[in-house]
Amino acid sequence: MASSATRRRGQPRTKPGEERRRDLLDAGLAVFTRRGVAAATLDDVVREAGVAKGTFYLYFPSKEHLLLALQREFEVNLVARIDAAVAAAGDDWADRLDAWVVAVFTDFPPGRAQHDVLYHHPVDTHDTADDEPAHRDLVDSLGDVIDGGIAAGTFHVADPELTTVLLCGAMHRAFDRIWHRDEMNDTPRLVRATKDLFHAAVGLS
């Protein structure tokens, strides 16, 4: 029963529910990241988690739901960290906007693999019931900054809502393209270009 998550002998087989769920989530992320979402099998996941097949279904109703949970968790954490960085940037809206950009770029790289898993898998939002409430996402986060700057009279944007979506999308695709081609891994340059674009978009200078 060798596995990277082998259970130590004598250890109790049962764990608090939350901890088991965590193990499964971690294992899922590891496997999805390693093998790719499509190629990953439930067998891989439970082996990685050091748990029996059936146990998985005690915590998630299906493989699809594990992915969904992973995606939600990833974005929630990401946004929380970004929001914090923005809050720490002070009161100047231009600074806050820059802080948003920098935060995204410093946060993404370590999670590049997760990013792929998160954003590039077509989760069927059809049969996968949407129990949980929609969470605050990247667009909401950027929207707050832009709306704030406008309210303060610093930014000038004709259609803030759409512009926010567009800018947010700019980054996403940029990441994909850049990373997948393993070219231009020049973060400072990327940060600069992105800041410039954002500034121009909100009418700064």
Next chain:
Amino acid sequence: MASSATRRRGQPRTKPGEERRRDLLDAGLAVFTRRGVAAATLDDVVREAGVAKGTFYLYFPSKEHLLLALQREFEVNLVARIDAAVAAAGDDWADRLDAWVVAVFTDFPPGRAQHDVLYHHPVDTHDTADDEPAHRDLVDSLGDVIDGGIAAGTFHVADPELTTVLLCGAMHRAFDRIWHRDEMNDTPRLVRATKDLFHAAVGLS
């Protein structure tokens, strides 16, 4: 597009190779679009094409290669149409840039489904040999416009290369988000917002 799944008696079974290939390509697109790439089966494809299983393998070495061919074809055509629209816009670079945006927006909607198939499926560029040369893509197309405007002294962009990628990404993701939520299908507004962003990005007014 021969009637799916039926063949008139007495009709010749064989067709010119190019035509059969076309049928398969059409059938593939239809099925991928209807069922989604992951759920689509080869059975679906050949049924749609009104052809036997084995026939498929006379034209494509695998399901993956059908997808690849479809993707290539889609982007090549899209870019060709956009390039044409830009060329028809006259000599003013601002007009050309606007023409690019308008072209994209008028061209995409009918191909929304294909767009999903094309851009959202992780084609394993590993074992799927890359025989054909890289083709001109959307980024190349936008790049030409931006580089042209800069060369003419009309546009001013600090980092044209990255800015092009960013702007291109803006649209892509925007489409995804907008369409997938079936909200804001307000194309004129979308065109206006995008033009504004592009103008700002290249330093117009």
Next chain:
Amino acid sequence: MASSATRRRGQPRTKPGEERRRDLLDAGLAVFTRRGVAAATLDDVVREAGVAKGTFYLYFPSKEHLLLALQREFEVNLVARIDAAVAAAGDDWADRLDAWVVAVFTDFPPGRAQHDVLYHHPVDTHDTADDEPAHRDLVDSLGDVIDGGIAAGTFHVADPELTTVLLCGAMHRAFDRIWHRDEMNDTPRLVRATKDLFHAAVGLS
């Protein structure tokens, strides 16, 4: 040997691993024997074993490996029985040689079908990893008798190693020819002729 293809209701589905493996082995032999190795399908095997397709792959990595296991098992058992008969024949080397011949002939007939399966199918020893150590085979068994008789001064053979291989081969092909033509199923006569040949080969009388 559970009734093929049926399972009593309420009966537990799971069995001790060894037992399931046995069922599969038995089913495999039955099917290979009935249909021939090439024509046998996995469907046949699992139907015979009263088990689902997937279950097979819990015990063997492929159809090829089932055959391999069957072959190994057959030869190991055969050789064990022959060795026992030889040991029981006493100390006279001529008697032991005769015992070897008789043992082979009494043992083979009931296993004629298995013999075909075992010796006539080209198991690709290429990708079929050879985990287990080489086992004692018929040639080894005969070799021990011949070497023993030589050491005792009873037999006289110029090239014992090759002669052993040759004598062993004599029988094999003889069986094939004789059985496949369903002629000359006269075992006593066959035993006599073989004993004579073996005696002559080792220089007796």
Next chain:
Amino acid sequence: MASSATRRRGQPRTKPGEERRRDLLDAGLAVFTRRGVAAATLDDVVREAGVAKGTFYLYFPSKEHLLLALQREFEVNLVARIDAAVAAAGDDWADRLDAWVVAVFTDFPPGRAQHDVLYHHPVDTHDTADDEPAHRDLVDSLGDVIDGGIAAGTFHVADPELTTVLLCGAMHRAFDRIWHRDEMNDTPRLVRATKDLFHAAVGLS
């Protein structure tokens, strides 16, 4: 249409029947030898022969019959060459027996691959109708020598018929074992051991 048997331009497409049949036979042997009988496909064969799929069925009713024809041809030729060598050996029966052995050993090696194809593939003699008359085979050939020696009073064998089969089998299996293990490719030694065995079997010295 590249192939090792490409047709020269301007060459007539039709050939005398016998020649076409020869081409197919040659191609079949080449492919069976190269890929192995089981892995060889009809596509391989016709490509090798530089002929269309349908043409094959003008000359052979099935793939199985091609193999059968190849086997027959191989053995007929082999036996003819051996018989000739025996005839050339003079009138002494011991010499003739030795000549038989030597002939087999000099003839086999170059045809090792064909030997495998010929003797190791289970041709279903069930549905493959046996139109042609049985041909003279190796056993017949050896039988004539042994019977001749007995008639001349030179050989003494209790059961000539079975002994012949046994001796013939000795060689066959020996070849398989020896060649397949790429060990003991020491032909002179093999010839000597075989001669010894044959001499002993017919009561010489």
Next chain:
DNA sequence: GATGAATGAGGCTTCATTCAT
């Protein structure tokens, strides 16, 4: 709670054979 042997529908691909030209 936890287990893991068992399931079985269904996927992709192969290839001997046919037949209209």
Next chain:
DNA sequence: CATGAATGAAGCCTCATTCAT
């Protein structure tokens, strides 16, 4: 005689999910 596109039955194997213990 020759062609080769088309056929389609059949094969092997995968894997999400279940359920008796």
